[in-house]
Amino acid sequence: MSALLFFKKQSKLTAIKTTIFEEYITSYLIRKATSFQECNIADLFCGSGKNGNKLGSPLIIVNIIKKLFQFKYICDNFKVNLFFNDIDEENIKYLNKNLSTLTINKKVNIQIFNDDFYKIYPQVLSKMGKNSCKFFLLDPFGYTDITIEDLQKIFSLPNTEILFFIPIFYAYRFANYQKATGKVKDFLKTYTTKGIFSYKNVYTFSKSIISKISNLLETKYIREFILKDKSQINALFLITKDKKSMLIANNIFWQYSFNGKNISSFIKINNLNITSKTAYLILYIKKQLLSTKRNFNREIVKNILLKGVCEKQAQIIFLKLRQIPRYKNFIGRIRKSWYNIYKYS
Ligand SMILES: C[S@@+](CC[C@H](N)C(=O)[O-])C[C@H]1O[C@@H](n2cnc3c(N)ncnc32)[C@H](O)[C@@H]1O
Incomplete structure (x- = not known):
């Protein structure tokens, strides 16, 4: 899609991407507001703030933050720095205009840049406090704007997460x-x-990208969202070191995916169809239980998370396995480790 068209009318794939981003960043901010004093959010390919009459990422972030700062506890204890950048002067002009109509809490500091990503991001990194949490939305049009070294530099900061967009089908071709x-x-x-x-298909191509990013950035926790509309396929990757973030991303994925492979609609699914995936996972866990020694609960939980399991699926799996006498005790312990993800991260 041309840049001009992108900002005139929101496509279905953009709507899916925006929905996932909005769901994730809302939960991220709520979580971080109670565990950090300072949060930095950088949207370094931010656009103008609008796609057609729909909100684009910078305005989505600002609106969520406005709601969050209605809570006194958050107002008193939390500070947010927002960094917006776009190479296009017109987009930045329009964004400034959009932002000027909003009343924003003074503990929310907004810095806007109009430059090339590769020039601006080192400057942005240097402004982020060591003890703060950091979230980067990297949403370029193409797949060659961000090098893997850029990702490595960004992810080397402590407490950092990246939501990274790749128009994967163009690269796959x-x-x-x-x-x-x-x-x-x-x-x-x-x-x-x-x-x-x-590559066998775009999914194996995507797995190869995940594997490479995982090795270089030294994290296993990468959640893939393959976004599909007819023959068009894009991908979003959440890159994190936080198990809880992974679980939340898994939950979001299953709220929108009918087949467990991709997401083709931004409309939430009411009744999650998880039967086939659950059966497969039960077999997988049984195999793991038979092949691992005692006290490997955390390792098993990590593997369940990496298989993309959401909360609801985990509950069903644990329930089913507990009914089998042979697995009852094991499952009790694994279940405890699973719920510790919520308690300790
Ligand atoms: C997909 S759009 C971003 C959309 C935005 N996230 C939203 O939700 O509306 C990509 C943006 O990246 C900008 N861009 C392209 N190349 C860039 C670069 N090298 N550095 C910074 N911005 C760039 C484009 O001007 C465009 O506005």
Whole structure:
């Protein structure tokens, strides 16, 4: 989609992306407001604040924060710094205009930049307090604007999470192209484990990207959201070190995915169909239980999380396995470790 069209009318894929972002950042801010004194949010490809008549990411963030600061506890104990950047001067002008109509709590500090991402992000990083939590929305149009080294530098700060958008189908189309050159070649070489290769499908291509990011950024916790509308496919990746963030992202995924593979609608699903996935996971956990020694509960919980399990699925799995005498005790302990994710992170 052209840049011009993007800001005129919101497409279905953008609506899905925006919904996931809004759900996630709301829960993130609520959680962090009670565990940190300072939070930094950087939206470094922020756009103008609007797509058609729908809100774009910077205005979504500001609106959530406005609601949050209605609570006295948060007002007294929490501070938020927002960093918005876009390379396009018109977008920044429009964003400033949109923001000027809003009344924003003085503990929310907004800094706006109009520059290229690669020039601005080191400056933004240097402004973030060591003990603060940091969230980066990286939502470029293309897949070559952000290098894996940029991601590494950003993620090396403590308490950092990144929500990273890749128009993955465009990259996938070239994945097998031996003559790929320039930035496309660089992307394939640096962002995938196999480089230029004939991937089975876009899902295995995405897994290869996850594996590469996971190795280089030294975290297992990467939640993938494959967004699909007809033949168009994009991807969002939440990169974190926090188990609870992973679980929340898993919960969000299952609220919108009908098939456990991708998300093709921004409308919430009322009755989650989890039967097939649950059966598969029960088998998986049984296998893990038989192959691991005692006291590996945390390891098993980590693996369940990495399989993309949401809260509801976990409850069903634990319940079913507890009914089998052989697994009853094991499951009691695993269940305890699972609920500790909520208590301690
Ligand atoms: C997909 S849009 C962002 C949409 C925004 N997140 C929203 O919800 O409305 C991508 C934005 O990145 C900007 N952009 C493109 N290349 C850039 C670069 N190298 N540095 C900073 N901004 C860039 C574009 O002007 C565009 O506004």
